[in-house]
Amino acid sequence: RRHVKSAIHHSSYPLPPGPRGLPFIGKVIGVNTHAPWLMYAEWAKQYGDLIYTRILGRDIIIINSEAVAKDLLDNRSRNYSDRPFLATKSLCGRDFSTIFMEYGDKWRLHRRFFHQTFRSEAVHRFVPLQHRKACQLLRGLLDSPHRFSEHIFEYTTSIILNGVYDHDTKTQTDELVDIVAKTLKIISFALRPDISILVGAFPALLKLPSWFPGMSFKRDMAIAKELSKQYIEKPFQYSLQKLSAGSSAPCMVFDALRNVEEKGTSSDAGWMKDLSETAATGLIAASDTSNSVITLFLLMMVVNPKAQKTAQAQIDSVVGGNRMPMIKDRSSLPYVDAILRETLRYSPVVPLSIPHAVVDDDIYGGFRIPKGAIVTSNLWSMAHNESKYPKPHEFVPERFLNDDGTLKPDDTENIAYGFGRRICAGRHFADTSLWSVIAKILAVFTIEHAKDENGVEIPVEPKFSSGVAIHPLPFPCSIVPRIQGMNVEKLEQLIEASTA
């Protein structure tokens, strides 16, 4: 009875404002599908920070401000921590993933695995690994600077392969790095909520052959599904073998198994499967996102030489030229952190975060939020809030600094990593990794405009791909050593002098 009463009570509230009555297909296809976050930011000017719309029969709530996101996703997290059904999820073999899993006990177990290994107090164990791999990245940049994208991808994938499985990539063509790259290309498109809604609303679309215009993604999804079997099983088995051979490096698989052994709790087949799936989720979630941030950092350095010089001057005065900046120097290098924060803010990697879903009908600010609605946090809008970040389209690291050059309290965690109980499970690992790489690149190289055959600078304009996680589109740049006479031997000496 109480339930009926509350349903009546709820239905007497209006839905939040938002565009209604557009031709349904227009909302999915005709409007800005390349960068829907820009379109939602425009809608906010007309409708406010909490928007309701309906696309192909699905209720959608769009949150454009941090305050509303905190009220709902943080403070009412029990009701806003589910994930919506995505029709493309099983098609591309992502049923196992923590990221898209519904809220419940299985998800809690996955989060526990992440927490054990990647919580803030535990990630310091990975600092030496991140340092070693960042040095490898520097070697790559010195050897073949024009292949910077490959070197960055290799860095971000190899640190997570170690962090999850204790798998050390030895060659530039590691099979797993390759599998991850192929998978990421496909799922970033297939898992976009709009694509997924379209497929869910018109399952007949999937009956069209793969050669039909626009349907190649069907074939790609089948490939992604096949690949997922490989990267769930292969590295996991490898990891178990390493453990039985006595390896004791920190990593997710070992931490979980040791914890079970110490506590004497059960690790049956179902539990092992969950562990292998959590590990595979980490692998996919980590590399693409961090890769995008490091690439954007390079791009921002090309177009903001003044910020780059300021950071390098600080590194030189604090660290000197005989060793590289290490995590122990972090508190003395506030400008490097300001650059990292500004890179995360300038263009959030996951601009619409990962959608949450509403468990039960709710009332907020006099509006009804319907049960089952897809909740999209427009992190891009929040990061471009003019009253919090004046001139939001400019790259201004100083916005994060006090007048005396010290850092202000960090307010970028949510705009980069999301909200509530579903906040990114790898953010602390990502943070130390990104800092380590950015500080070292700044210490050793200058990133500048590439020049054409006449010696004229090639102009660069920041442009981004589309998808769940977005990337700067390829851009030319020149990565040149800052240190006089830098060569392989000198770099090795510098690395030698820098211990993690």
Ligand code: HEM
């Ligand atoms: C710069 C790097 C990264 C960025 C910008 C990023 C961003 C995000 C965002 C925005 C979400 C969605 C949060 C929400 O639903 O509110 C998320 C979820 C997630 N991230 Fe990250 N991430 C990064 C790196 C990583 C790394 C290194 C790992 C693993 C070690 C990781 C694992 C996850 C997982 C497992 C989830 C799903 C959490 C859940 O659904 O409970 N991420 N990330």
